[in-house]
Amino acid sequence: MSSYHLDHLQYLETEAIHVLREVAASFERPAILFSGGKDSICILRLAEKAFRPSEIPMPFLNVETGHEFPELIDFRDRRAKELGAKLIVRTVDDAFAKGLATPTPGQVSRNQLQIPVLLGAIEEFRFDCCIGGARRDEEKARAKERFFSFRDAFGQWDPKNQRPEIWNLYNARVNPGENMRVFPLSNWTEMDVWEYIQREKLEVPTIYFSHTRECFRRGGQWLPVPPPHATNGQPDVYAGARPTAKEPLKTMVCRVRTIADMISTGMIDSPASTVDDIIREVAAARITERGTRADDKASEAAMEDRKKAGYF
Amino acid sequence: MPHSQHPIELLRFNTCGSVDDGKSTLIGRLLYDSKSIMEDQMEALERSADITGGGQVNLANLTDGLRAEREQGITIDVAYRYFATPRRKFIVADTPGHVQYTRNMVTGASTANLSIVLVDARLGVIEQSRRHTYIASLLRIPHLIVAINKMDLMDWSEARFTEIRHQFESFLPRLDIKDVKFIPISALNGDNVVERSGHTPWYEGPTLLGHLESVHIASDWNLQGLRFPVQWVNRPNNPTDKTLHDFRGLSGQISGGIVKVGQKILVLPSGQRSTVKEIWTCDGAVPEAFCPQSVTLQLEHAIDCSRGDMIAGTEELPGVASEFEAHVVWMHQRPLVPGKKYFLKHTANNCRAVVTALESKVSFDTLENETEPPAQLALNDIGRIRLKTAKPLIFDGYRTNRLTGSFILTEEGTNHTVAAGMLEGPSELYKPEYTDFAI
Structure with a gap:
């Protein structure tokens, strides 16, 4: 019987493919949230496996804060083109312009502001389902997520009243205006993602690999120094996110372990320059992946609160 | 596919027991002693210990991820945790103890290879222990561990351990679990969880983790009788590759058995026959595939076949019916009332169904069916019903195949x-x- 046996990555893969096909069969207007990050790179590979030789039957959606790493944006655009997919980008700045969102006084990070932009895009395109690369091992509120996570007409998650999810029988029923968030990588760990990238020989953006970068110390993290303020007469989008005189600067040999935008992503000291190096580093890591995410440190329930409000 | 140097087998288990039996503490202990807790998680635990716990680190806070759970000190919803040892990878579903959350226990247990039922050594077997063991049996989880916890509070008494074991063994024969292991532990102090305890020289079995690492799970999938529920029809629109013009793939996850190129098959319920022409995967065609792989089949004949249909081998045929007997776990505040119509989902099939009769309800005192047919099934009740579907389903008994014998x-x-x-x-x-x- 031993030849009829799946190893852990093959098991996780077949589970995720089943979930993706269930979305394609159950929803009229699904979308894939694609940021160019490592988890959504795996989602795209799984979507190829689920739907080829047909086209991937859903567009890609990305919400930009305006503080993105340029490497990530380039990679995102190129990958979508290679796959022949339609890429929809909506930005926090658009939402300001349309009056859908208001800047929070004194708050530099636009992490929270992604929520109204995402909900706005769902409404604009009448998406009834958004596929995301979130994993349960990332964060303890996410550990409570279903594969098919129901959101009401306001995009809200009600963690105390979730639909029971039994066997592989996903309840995909939503009423008009309601929405489903689907997480095919629910059971994957950070290590599984890297091992899958290794096995499938997937390309990832260069910022995951060791490089030299100017960083500054803030809130226990080494944050990247933002690009210089363009002299175009516009206000500096990085105002408040630039190092002050009191914050020490350092030129680091570093990489990212998890990517938000430039304001929320801590760089880690690392010489890892290949996927094999990264796997060795993850195996030996003594802090969690999201330990380098400034957006999670606001409080013990930071993720739970954002998810309740519609965060992905 | 080449195997990596990493652990290749995945074991899914759930922990259940009553409130305060120490489920979350046990998982915290497994994670902590297997060095799966990271420094920032430990710092967060220590921070909350200083604020709310009088300085004592509470390992339960690792899995109780919702604010309401931490406030009340209970687990509300299933929390999933992941850890690995050099021998295996584990997915843990920490499922709630409260009767009111039985539905979440069913959720966590439905995908498990193994269940751990925790018993408080001071209390022995209580209704919740029987309920959880019954559910593990009903869901046909192949392996059970009865972890008799808080043995430190009973001075590690072998007599007490044996007494509780006998309490279990008095009702286990009425259930359908083949593999049961009893282990005396203290989750709080870590005895017999990862490290062998010095307090139990009378216990010769494995530690809890030792058993999780070695229990035989390779045969937990059904490889008898091909079952392939068609999930999605794969027809490329305007393919640039000319060879794909006539491509008509049937995509799905194999729910039982093995499929081979050249194999004769039946499409059910229509009964049309064909032969497997190709097993298509994104990485190239393969000569055979098996449960639970997700693949795309091409058949020799262009026959009508779409989502909801079942492809089966010509031997070991499934059942076909539109009237059924079934056990149900009721999961909603509004009770089950005979005559009400529901949507039923079975494999890739959605249809309307009506409950035609409520035959019996399980009593958790006796683990037997109550003699009187109940008027309704309330939240967390388990009962036997008859139901009728608006179209025929291709199915197996749940005992034979968990994937083609289950529905919601x-x-x-x-x-x-x-x-x-x-x-x-x-x-x-x-x-x-x-x-x-x-x-």
Whole structure:
């Protein structure tokens, strides 16, 4: 019987493919949230496996804060083109312009502001389902997520009243205006993602690999120094996110372990320059992946609160 | 596919027991002693210990991820945790103890290879222990560990351990669990969880983790009788590759058995026959595939076949019926009332269903069916029902195949998932001679 046996990555893969096909069969207007990050790179590979030789039957959606790493944006655009997919980008700045969102006084990070932009895009395109690369091992509120996570007409998650999810029988029923968030990588760990990238020989953006970068110390993290303020007469989008005189600067040999935008992503000291190096580093890591995410440190329930409000 | 140097087998287990039996503490202990807790998680635990716990680190806070859970010190919803040892990878579903959250226990247990039922050594077997063991048996989880916890509070008494074991053994024969292991532990102090305890020289079995690492799970999938529920029809629009012009793939996850190129198959319920022409995967065609792989089949003949249909081998045929007997776990505040219509989901099939009769309800005192048919099934009740579907289903008994023998019911309008159901085996198998025609 031993030849009829799946190893852990093959098991996780077949589970995720089943979930993706269930979305394609159950929803009229699904979308894939694609940021160019490592988890959504795996989602795209799984979507190829689920739907080829047909086209991937859903567009890609990305919400930009305006503080993105340029490497990530380039990679995102190129990958979508290679796959022949339609890429929809909506930005926090658009939402300001349309009056859908208001800047929070004194708050530099636009992490929270992604929520109204995402909900706005769902409404604009009448998406009834958004596929995301979130994993349960990332964060303890996410550990409570279903594969098919129901959101009401306001995009809200009600963690105390979730639909029971039994066997592989996903309840995909939503009423008009309601929405489903689907997480095919629910059971994957950070290590599984890297091992899958290794096995499938997937390309990832260069910022995951060791490089030299100017960083500054803030809130226990080494944050990247933002690009210089363009002299175009516009206000500096990085105002408040630039190092002050009191914050020490350092030129680091570093990489990212998890990517938000430039304001929320801590760089880690690392010489890892290949996927094999990264796997060795993850195996030996003594802090969690999201330990380098400034957006999670606001409080013990930071993720739970954002998810309740519609965060992905 | 080449195997990496990493652990290759995945074991899914859930922990259940009553409130305060120490489930979350046990998982915290497993993570902590297997060095799966990271420094920032430990710092967060220590921070909350200083604020709310009088300085004592509470390992339960690792899994109780919702604010309401931390406030009340209980687990509300299933929390999933992941850890690995050099021998295996584990997915843990920490499922709630409160009776009111039985539905979440069913959720966590439905995908498990193994269940850990925790018993407080001071209390012995209580209704919740029987309920959880019964659910593990009903869901046909192949392996059970009874972890008798808080043995430190009973001075590590072998007599007490044996007494509780006998309490279990008095009702286990009425259930359907083949592999049961009893382990004396203290989750709080770590005895016999990862490290062998010095307090139990009388116990010769493995530690809890030792058992999790070595229990034989390779045969937990059903490899008898091909079952392939068609999930999605794969027809490329305007393919640039000319060889794909006639591509018509049937995509799905194999729910039982093995499929081979050249194999004769039946498409059910229509009964059309064909042969497997190709097993297509994104990485190239393969000569065979097996449960639970996700693949795309091409058949020799262009026959009508779409989502909801079942492809089966010509041997070991499934049942076909539109009237069923089943066990259900009721999961909603609004009780199950006979005569009400629900949406039923079974494999890739959605259809309307009506509950035609409520036959019996399980009593958790005796683990037997109550003699009187109940008027309704309330939240967390388990009962035996009859139901009728608007179209025939191709199925197996849940005992034979967990994937083709299970269904859920959802309520029209609210779309709540209201029941998990397990079908009794078919009284009659599909008879191919009725539709015995070749194309």
